[in-house]
Amino acid sequence: MLTPTLILALLPLVFLYLWRRLRYLRFEQYASWPQLPPSLVWGHMKALNDFVNRGERRRHVDHVFEDVKAYLGNPPLYFLDLRPVVGVLGIVCNHEIAEQIARSTKTFPYSMGKSPTMKALEPLLGPNSLITAEGDKWKALRKRYNPGFAPQHLLTLLPCIIDKARIFVQCLDEYARTGEEFSLEDRCTSLTLDIIGAVTMDTDMHAQRLPHQQSPLTRLYRQLLASYSRDSNISKFRLSWLLVPFTYLRRKHLVRQIDAILITHIKAKYAEQQQQHRQQQTQTTTWDRNPTSRSVLALSLQETDTDHLTPEFLHETADQLKSFLFAGHDTTSILLQWTFYELSRTPRVLQAVRRELDTIFGKDTSSSPDAVAEMLLNSGGEDKYLSQMTFTAAVIKEILRLHPPSGSARYAPPGTGFIVTLPDDGRTICLDGVVMYNCATVVQRDEAVYGPTREEFWPERWLEGGFGSCGGAVESGGRGGGSASPKDGEKLKFGGGAEQIPASAWRPFERGPRNCIGQGLVYLEVRVILACTLRYFDFEKVGLGAVARDSAGEPVLDAERGRFEVVEELFNTMQVTAKPVDGMRMKVRFASGE
Numbered sequence: 001m002l003t004p005t006l007i008l009a010l011l012p013l014v015f016l017y018l019w020r021r022l023r024y025l026r027f028e029q030y031a032s033w034p035q036l037p038p039s040l041v042w043g044h045m046k047a048l049n050d051f052v053n054r055g056e057r058r059r060h061v062d063h064v065f066e067d068v069k070a071y072l073g074n075p076p077l078y079f080l081d082l083r084p085v086v087g088v089l090g091i092v093c094n095h096e097i098a099e100q101i102a103r104s105t106k107t108f109p110y111s112m113g114k115s116p117t118m119k120a121l122e123p124l125l126g127p128n129s130l131i132t133a134e135g136d137k138w139k140a141l142r143k144r145y146n147p148g149f150a151p152q153h154l155l156t157l158l159p160c161i162i163d164k165a166r167i168f169v170q171c172l173d174e175y176a177r178t179g180e181e182f183s184l185e186d187r188c189t190s191l192t193l194d195i196i197g198a199v200t201m202d203t204d205m206h207a208q209r210l211p212h213q214q215s216p217l218t219r220l221y222r223q224l225l226a227s228y229s230r231d232s233n234i235s236k237f238r239l240s241w242l243l244v245p246f247t248y249l250r251r252k253h254l255v256r257q258i259d260a261i262l263i264t265h266i267k268a269k270y271a272e273q274q275q276q277h278r279q280q281q282t283q284t285t286t287w288d289r290n291p292t293s294r295s296v297l298a299l300s301l302q303e304t305d306t307d308h309l310t311p312e313f314l315h316e317t318a319d320q321l322k323s324f325l326f327a328g329h330d331t332t333s334i335l336l337q338w339t340f341y342e343l344s345r346t347p348r349v350l351q352a353v354r355r356e357l358d359t360i361f362g363k364d365t366s367s368s369p370d371a372v373a374e375m376l377l378n379s380g381g382e383d384k385y386l387s388q389m390t391f392t393a394a395v396i397k398e399i400l401r402l403h404p405p406s407g408s409a410r411y412a413p414p415g416t417g418f419i420v421t422l423p424d425d426g427r428t429i430c431l432d433g434v435v436m437y438n439c440a441t442v443v444q445r446d447e448a449v450y451g452p453t454r455e456e457f458w459p460e461r462w463l464e465g466g467f468g469s470c471g472g473a474v475e476s477g478g479r480g481g482g483s484a485s486p487k488d489g490e491k492l493k494f495g496g497g498a499e500q501i502p503a504s505a506w507r508p509f510e511r512g513p514r515n516c517i518g519q520g521l522v523y524l525e526v527r528v529i530l531a532c533t534l535r536y537f538d539f540e541k542v543g544l545g546a547v548a549r550d551s552a553g554e555p556v557l558d559a560e561r562g563r564f565e566v567v568e569e570l571f572n573t574m575q576v577t578a579k580p581v582d583g584m585r586m587k588v589r590f591a592s593g594e
């Protein structure tokens with residue numbers, strides 16, 4: 001038995017050990033990484049909080065990371081010690097390092113694993129999600145769903161996308177008639193939810209209807225999403241802790257109800273499929289196991305060999321449906337919102353897009369979204385119109401560069417030996433045990449790649465000589481928008497064209513084996529929606545980000561940048577993804593057609 005005297009004698013030794021251990025963790029363990037000055041007690045938590053306080057507290061943490069990067073002299077990556085609250089983080093600011101993390105390696109053939117911090121999203125995605133799965137399980141899931149996103153198959157979704165886009169246009173029509181202010185986030189999110197519901201599980205979410213007419217799934221799902229808006233904002237860091245138990249229980253309750261609806265839906269689709277099977281057996285001898293629907297649900301059901309659905313299958317499939325619902329609606333909605341906003345601020349680009357649409361669809365369709373929709377519908381299963389929208393595609397690409405909805409957090413466990421080479425001096429760094437954040441916002445605004453226009457909305461940068469060079473779905477070559485492209489002098493001022501931008505410096509969909517499966521769908525739906533709306537409506541931001549006006553009420557144009565000045569800059573906040581802080585308050589008018 002240790003006597004009290006002995007314990008007292010040992011205490012200083014214990015303290016000495018703990019103090020030395022803490023010193024090692026704070027000051028020595030990651031000493032070779034660029035970092036803010038660490039504190040023995042706080043690590044980098046206090047220093048990071050000081051950066052948060054230097055600007056608008058509601059801004060997305062990516063912008064805080066950008067400020068830290070500038071303060072540290074623009075290193076390619078830096079270290080943040082947020083132990084014990086978050087852990088140790090590596091913020092990746094350079095595309096060459098981001099690429100080393102996201103690509104396939106000998107140790108990680110499907111690229112470095114996802115970060116344990118993704119666990120926070122489990123209520124939204126479920127424990128079996130394709131988004132968080134690893135190894136062979138992930139490989140099998142990705143193989144299962146790839147056919148649903150093959151380019152030729154995506155074109156078969158055109159009628160459905162157009163159908164939903166028409167409802168969107170009707171809503172905007174109503175707002176243009178009444179002059180009422182509205183949340184564009186609400187409209188775009190409802191539209192993309194409708195589309196992803198149809199694509200994922202062949203169902204109509206009725207998300208664009210009035211709340212009481214929406215499907216129960218839509219209403220519950222929205223409540224689940226709303227529960228994240230309360231606690232993921234860094235500015236509400238303190239008080240939100242008090243709500244954690246309540247939020248946790250509420251989410252659990254919502255998830256149970258959502259799962260129950262999804263499982264009923266899966267069973268109904270299965271019964272429908274079995275019925276078709278029986279009918280086909282009476283007519284022919286072979287069962288068509290390759291039905292035309294390639295929704296996530298249909299592709300999942302193709303995997304079942306048994307004559308009943310096991311509970312494991314039902315839960316796993318419900319998780320995939322939730323994952324696709326989440327990944328496929330919010331991100332695309334954010335892309336649409338920023339596109340409408342940036343175009344409303346930048347008349348030179350808006351005019352160029354409208355000219356391109358006039359050329360492709362005919363000037364006579366400029367005041368008729370229906371006529372455009374009909375042309376797209378009758379294009380014979382080819383994207384003969386959409387593939388010509390090269391300048392519009394450059395606009396989409398530029399919006400995704402400036403306002404990427406998400407980044408990618410990865411992790412190599414201690415002892416893996418995951419080494420990256422720093423691009424500036426060829427030094428190597430071991431990343432084991434550090435959560436690596438490939439921060440698309442920072443990487444895609446790197447001055448070393450994008451020059452002095454890194455913060456500018458300048459879609460023309462993607463025009464020069466070949467869209468294919470930067471990956472993604474914008475692969476058709478050629479120039480669009482004619483007069484929107486800069487003259488030679490301007491090219492110098494605004495940096496070079498697409499051929500000077502390394503492919504890995506544009507990564508809104510991440511790259512490597514775990515890149516976004518839905519990027520082809522994104523380009524398809526966004527081009528359809530823009531084709532049906534951009535010549536028909538003029539958008540006007542209200543509140544934050546509104547255009548500045550002179551004493552005569554005319555918008556003030558910054559002639560050098562070709563865009564309107566604003567009273568106060570609009571910014572993204574964090575609500576799981578990065579989205580405009582105010583729900584994108586807008587007014588809309590019918591375009592004058594000039």
Ligand code: HEM
Nearest residue numbers: 131327328331332335408508509510514515516517518522
């Ligand atoms: C503008 C729209 C979109 C953006 C910016 C985007 C971005 C991303 C990013 C960055 C990742 C990698 C995430 C990570 O590494 O943790 C990802 C993965 C994924 N995305 Fe998207 N996404 C978009 C739209 C979509 C759509 C429409 C769908 C579904 C139809 C979708 C489904 C997925 C799935 C299932 C994954 C996981 C893929 C895997 O791990 O194999 N996304 N997305």
